[in-house]
Amino acid sequence: MNHPVAVLDQVVSDLDAVVRAGSVVGLSDAEKLEVLRAAGEVVRRAEALIVETVASVPARPAGSGDPAFCGQFGCRSMSELLQRVLRADAAGAGRVVKAARLVRREVDISSGGWLPALWPQLRAALVDGAVGVAGLLAATGPIEQARGRVGAADRVRADAELAAYAQGVAESDADADADAGPGATPEDLRVLAQRIVMFLDPDGAEPAEEIAMRGRGVILGRVRNGLIPIRGDLLPETAGQLQRIWDAYLNPKADGPPVPGVRFVPSDQNDAHGSRDAHGAQDVQDVQDVQDRQDREDREDRDGGVLPSGDPGGQIDPRTRAQKQHDAFTAMLGIAARHDDMPKLGGAAPTLIVSVTADDYATGHGWAHIDGIDTPTTIAAARHTACGGTIQRVLFDPEGRIVGIGSTERIFTTPQRRAITLRDKECLIPGCHVPAAWCEIHHVQEHSRGGPTHTDNGVALCWHHHRTLETSGWEIRMDNGTPTVRGPAWWDPARRWRTPRPPVTTGRPSGNGHATTAPRSKTPPRTAPGRTAPLATAPGTSVPLTTAPPATWPLTRPPLTTALRR
Numbered sequence: 001m002n003h004p005v006a007v008l009d010q011v012v013s014d015l016d017a018v019v020r021a022g023s024v025v026g027l028s029d030a031e032k033l034e035v036l037r038a039a040g041e042v043v044r045r046a047e048a049l050i051v052e053t054v055a056s057v058p059a060r061p062a063g064s065g066d067p068a069f070c071g072q073f074g075c076r077s078m079s080e081l082l083q084r085v086l087r088a089d090a091a092g093a094g095r096v097v098k099a100a101r102l103v104r105r106e107v108d109i110s111s112g113g114w115l116p117a118l119w120p121q122l123r124a125a126l127v128d129g130a131v132g133v134a135g136l137l138a139a140t141g142p143i144e145q146a147r148g149r150v151g152a153a154d155r156v157r158a159d160a161e162l163a164a165y166a167q168g169v170a171e172s173d174a175d176a177d178a179d180a181g182p183g184a185t186p187e188d189l190r191v192l193a194q195r196i197v198m199f200l201d202p203d204g205a206e207p208a209e210e211i212a213m214r215g216r217g218v219i220l221g222r223v224r225n226g227l228i229p230i231r232g233d234l235l236p237e238t239a240g241q242l243q244r245i246w247d248a249y250l251n252p253k254a255d256g257p258p259v260p261g262v263r264f265v266p267s268d269q270n271d272a273h274g275s276r277d278a279h280g281a282q283d284v285q286d287v288q289d290v291q292d293r294q295d296r297e298d299r300e301d302r303d304g305g306v307l308p309s310g311d312p313g314g315q316i317d318p319r320t321r322a323q324k325q326h327d328a329f330t331a332m333l334g335i336a337a338r339h340d341d342m343p344k345l346g347g348a349a350p351t352l353i354v355s356v357t358a359d360d361y362a363t364g365h366g367w368a369h370i371d372g373i374d375t376p377t378t379i380a381a382a383r384h385t386a387c388g389g390t391i392q393r394v395l396f397d398p399e400g401r402i403v404g405i406g407s408t409e410r411i412f413t414t415p416q417r418r419a420i421t422l423r424d425k426e427c428l429i430p431g432c433h434v435p436a437a438w439c440e441i442h443h444v445q446e447h448s449r450g451g452p453t454h455t456d457n458g459v460a461l462c463w464h465h466h467r468t469l470e471t472s473g474w475e476i477r478m479d480n481g482t483p484t485v486r487g488p489a490w491w492d493p494a495r496r497w498r499t500p501r502p503p504v505t506t507g508r509p510s511g512n513g514h515a516t517t518a519p520r521s522k523t524p525p526r527t528a529p530g531r532t533a534p535l536a537t538a539p540g541t542s543v544p545l546t547t548a549p550p551a552t553w554p555l556t557r558p559p560l561t562t563a564l565r566r
Contacts, residue, residue, distance in 0.1 A: 122159055167183060216235050327464040440460070444483070473489070
């Protein structure tokens with residue numbers, strides 16, 4: 001048998017002859033495609049040989065007396081050695097080292113034979129040329145990240161499924177004498193691996209949720225060459241909404257926003273900017289605009305001068321500036337998507353679409369998908385989106401065919417939003433002064449548990465407090481249609497229920513010309529026997545004020561989709 005180096009030298013010589021001859025210039029398109037296919041086979045096998053060579057280097061622990069492999073050649077690490085030998089960059093060398101660890105085989109001390117690799121089937125696919133380094137890392141990356149939560153038996157099964165997919169063998173054809181189909185790309189393998197992790201580790205999304213919430217942020221850089229760079233990290237739902245808006249503007253069929261200039265509208269048209277109708281009646285938005293300034297001036301009086309825990313300026317906000325800018329950017333995207341001048345996408349506004357299985361949504365554990373963004377997101381994001389949106393039930397059969405479509409309208413109408421905005425004036429959480437017009441409308445009693453889309457069950461919350469309501473410690477309930485708030489213990493040790501601001505004014509002018517406020521009874525509202533008043537601590541968590549079970553609130557949900565297809 002020829003020495004491997006001699007064989008490789010011959011391959012290099014043959015490739016030199018092909019490249020230097022310039023023979024590819026006169027080839028037809030079909031022949032050029034075949035050249036690319038064959039070159040891909042060569043590249044993948046060359047990568048497999050490199051990975052196998054690195055994986056075959058025996059481990060030499062420090063203090064063993066044996067010099068390290070890389071140290072013998074004047075390099076401090078395997079990565080440095082590969083950069084010099086392969087003429088690769090640091091990232092490329094790091095990928096080779098990582099791939100070698102995944103397919104490395106150890107020697108059995110008792111028998112002297114080879115023990116199986118951590119990913120034996122994918123190693124075989126690598127050796128066969130079905131995948132390269134990129135495909136191997138894409139297939140194993142999501143599962144390796146959840147390694148502590150995925151058992152060895154499940155990893156073996158995932159290894160077999162991913163290897164078969166890489167070789168173009170469908171699961172239904174794995175045992176049949178059928179020709180293999182097209183091989184999978186690294187992106188295909190990554191998506192399949194993510195779906196496998198979602199099935200094997202449905203509870204793994206919540207730690208990722210905490211990490212993502214801490215890492216989110218948007219920053220404007222310093223001006224450079226007349227341009228200001230923007231950088232940061234977006235939550236998946238924010239990126240998904242931004243992508244939908246971009247799609248709407250870049251859609252060739254989009255009409256785009258109206259051309260700037262003077263426009264004339266009928267004199268009796270009532271809009272959202274305080275215009276009057278034909279009878280001279282003023283829009284409620286005008287009333288709100290007039291009252292907003294008075295409310296901001298009287299904010300300290302409404303809060304009693306001092307808030308709990310010595311925080312006279314409002315609620316302590318732990319967010320960084322970048323995080324606040326991210327949350328403001330997210331709210332801006334939601335407002336822009338609802339604007340009438342936004343171009344349509346598929347005949348509708350560029351709506352954020354989040355899909356989740358019925359079981360995961362009901363239990364609160366698992367993963368959700370955002371249309372246009374391949375990265376899975378958390379159930380918390382799905383609940384947040386569903387709270388102010390529409391749930392559409394799509395039923396699939398086991399083969400993926402759509403067998404049923406249903407829709408549950410749960411969006412607050414424009415008159416309802418205006419009424420809630422007029423009542424709450426700003427985010428309901430004390431100390432947060434985001435105007436209600438910029439806020440989202442939250443179902444206090446979750447719609448899926450029977451909460452109506454009614455002004456008596458809706459409150460204004462800014463994007464941040466709406467998104468973090470389940471984990472922040474804030475609680476909201478409705479007392480005869482009036483929202484009350486109870487803060488976390490660190491903010492208010494007594495944990496009293498508070499009305500953040502007075503109810504809507506009666507409109508009767510007082511002696512000084514200002515509208516008076518109807519007095520509010522301090523006695524808690526009575527509840528009729530056998531009835532319950534909604535009290536929600538977070539979306540999806542409800543506590544009745546009486547022990548009688550709510551007769552009209554279903555505690556289970558019909559299925560949205562079938563279980564995740566594997």
